[in-house]
Amino acid sequence: MVTRLRPLSLSCCLPFAFISLPLYASSFFSDVASTPPPGVLSLNHQLLQLAPSATPEALRLAAQALSCADPNVERLAVIDYSLPSTERRLWVFDLRQHTLLFEELVSHGQGSGDTQAETFSNIPESYQSSLGLFRTMNSYYGRNGYSLRLNGLEPEVNDLAYERAIVIHGADYVSDDFIAQTGRLGRSHGCPAVREDITYPLIDSLREDQYVFAYYPDEEWLASSDFLRCQTPGSPHLAQR
Secondary structure, X not given: OOOOOOHHHHHHHOOHHHHOHHHHHXXXXXXXXXXXXXXXXXXXXXXXXXXXXXXXXXXXXXXXXXXXXXXXXXXXXXXXXXXXXXXXXEEEEEOOOOXXXXXXXXXXXXXXXXXXXXXXXXXXXXXXXXXXXXXXXEEEEEOOEEEEEEEEOOOOOOOOOOOOOOEEEEEOOOOHHHHHHHOOOOOEOOOOEEEHHHHHHHHHHHOOOOEEEEEOOOHHHHHHOHHHHOOOOOOHHHHOO
């Protein structure tokens, strides 16, 4: 049981600095209680710490989706299409080392919008970007140079990504110089294209069974995605798609 001193007796016996101590203590313990201790931070808190410039909702949903699909994965990339293409909106996290590997520009598809992406599709030849959770596959050399195949895990949202050849690759239209000349990045056929200078290390950090999460506040997707409604971490029927 906690015994509380009367304010009168406290003021008679202690200096003013101690009178105000309970107010500071209350604030301090409130802050401590709201922050998980080091080493046991939730995935969401970890992502927020590493990428404070990202949209918090994008990171929260990425953490939710990954917890459903594969909570023990090593690497995660988050693309925030709610931000304009002129801003860094791609983050690659090393979840085991608790580090941010990349914070980069990334393009969206021609059919998704101009500077700002607004529409998304799973339809071949739409030239639109797709939302949701992807598992990475192998890297290869194709018509866009060094590229990384993506396997879309969400039916009717991104599961035609492989068929559509939606891959991560480098492009000369993804650069600060291009933004300075045109006011936006160039646009792809739906691929998340990145700066040519970082194509190799970024792809190598993500290849082979890592994850990419593409976010936009699309109401239909938010309401229907299994990965965003899952209550059981690492649900096998989701992880094995």
